[in-house]
Amino acid sequence: DTLSSTTGENLESVDTLSSTTVDNLESVDTLSSTTVDNLEFVDTISSTTVDNLESVDTLSSTTVDNLESVDTLSSLTLSSQDIQDDCVDTTSSDDGYISSGGIETEDSSSADCSEPYEIRSIPGKGKGMFATRKIFPGEIVLTEVPLIILADDIFIDPEKCERFLDKEVDKMPMHQRQRFLSLSDGRDPENPTYLGRFYTNDMDWDGDVCLCPTMARVNHACAPNADFITRQDKGEQRLVAISIIQPGDEITICYLPSADEGTDIRRVRQDYLLSLYGFRCTCKQCNLEGEDLEANEEVREKIKELQSVGLHKLQNKEIEQLFERCVVVTAKPTYLLQLIQALYNNNPNSQVDKYIQSIRGYVIAMTAYGEDSTQAQLWKERIEIDEFQALQMKI
Numbered sequence: 001d002t003l004s005s006t007t008g009e010n011l012e013s014v015d016t017l018s019s020t021t022v023d024n025l026e027s028v029d030t031l032s033s034t035t036v037d038n039l040e041f042v043d044t045i046s047s048t049t050v051d052n053l054e055s056v057d058t059l060s061s062t063t064v065d066n067l068e069s070v071d072t073l074s075s076l077t078l079s080s081q082d083i084q085d086d087c088v089d090t091t092s093s094d095d096g097y098i099s100s101g102g103i104e105t106e107d108s109s110s111a112d113c114s115e116p117y118e119i120r121s122i123p124g125k126g127k128g129m130f131a132t133r134k135i136f137p138g139e140i141v142l143t144e145v146p147l148i149i150l151a152d153d154i155f156i157d158p159e160k161c162e163r164f165l166d167k168e169v170d171k172m173p174m175h176q177r178q179r180f181l182s183l184s185d186g187r188d189p190e191n192p193t194y195l196g197r198f199y200t201n202d203m204d205w206d207g208d209v210c211l212c213p214t215m216a217r218v219n220h221a222c223a224p225n226a227d228f229i230t231r232q233d234k235g236e237q238r239l240v241a242i243s244i245i246q247p248g249d250e251i252t253i254c255y256l257p258s259a260d261e262g263t264d265i266r267r268v269r270q271d272y273l274l275s276l277y278g279f280r281c282t283c284k285q286c287n288l289e290g291e292d293l294e295a296n297e298e299v300r301e302k303i304k305e306l307q308s309v310g311l312h313k314l315q316n317k318e319i320e321q322l323f324e325r326c327v328v329v330t331a332k333p334t335y336l337l338q339l340i341q342a343l344y345n346n347n348p349n350s351q352v353d354k355y356i357q358s359i360r361g362y363v364i365a366m367t368a369y370g371e372d373s374t375q376a377q378l379w380k381e382r383i384e385i386d387e388f389q390a391l392q393m394k395i
Contacts, residue, residue: 146210186278221252222285258335
């Protein structure tokens with residue numbers, strides 16, 4: 001019944017789109033629910049492999065037979081053609097953090113494997129977060145109330161930021177101060193400062209900046225399996241899985257923005273991380289060699305070519321190409337939503353096309369932000385409006 005209900009067998013009624021490994025799922029009651037037979041394997045949230053999509057009776061109740069493989073966060077969004085083929089036929093008819101159960105331990109053997117994660121030491125890398133059980137796309141790994149929230153205009157001025165941090169840290173209770181001081185300073189590890197610790201571990205907070213000490217233990221990967229999502233309405237930062245994470249796998253996020261360095265070639269990514277965070281990335285993407293590296297670099301070069309034009313200047317076909325390539329390199333779901341928004345805006349006179357983009361936007365928003373989020377509700381409302389208008393036009 002929730003985003004995290006993901007491993008049910010013979011589950012007969014599910015109310016959200018987030019249940020992903022379900023056998024014999026027979027009925028669905030909400031906009032996001034899906035009736036699925038023989039759902040055999042789901043790997044990540046990303047581009048679609050749906051066979052025999054038969055009917056969409058309401059905006060979202062979709063009957064799918066033989067859904068065999070979904071590989072990434074964007075696959076749950078369906079491609080435009082998949083949705084269009086279906087919808088054209090149907091338009092006529094005080095510590096400051098809340099853990100979900102994670103364990104901080106130096107010895108992974110002491111962890112309770114029913115919990116989603118543990119923090120443990122990594123030789124040569126400090127600490128990291130590891131899955132203690134299988135985690136599915138859309139599942140919330142951790143929610144955390146920020147220890148520090150800082151306005152962006154202060155953050156970009158090092159002197160103002162340093163003065164703010166001095167006052168903020170000095171007035172913290174001892175246990176909170178210890179959590180802050182346990183964080184590393186990537187710019188000067190031997191002589192860590194308040195400012196260095198903050199700049200190394202901060203996160204976006206819907207345009208401002210925050211610090212979440214537990215979430216800061218999540219290391220970087222250029223093709224991550226999770227992402228942090230801001231829910232200011234709930235006063236919390238969320239760590240959400242964007243692909244299947246196996247027990248024992250390290251949970252990673254991308255420190256780089258998908259609109260800029262995050263989707264760039266290896267040299268640019270590594271130089272950026274070295275200058276800002278003090279390490280040279282050795283993730284799987286950065287360790288590609290030969291033909292695999294060449295293919296990956298080619299995809300990223302095409303992304304940068306399209307991005308350099310400016311999203312508002314791209315035609316829909318080009319935005320679709322950008323979307324598909326961003327899925328390949330595991331761009332952040334927040335950036336994928338920006339691309340869907342651009343496609344939606346570029347279809348002012350086509351209700352069917354707007355309806356298609358609304359469905360795609362809703363699925364990404366619900367999976368990343370949650371069904372109760374303002375982002376998901378916005379796309380849900382658009383689906384209802386666009387379906388009604390499409391029906392009116394057909395009549």
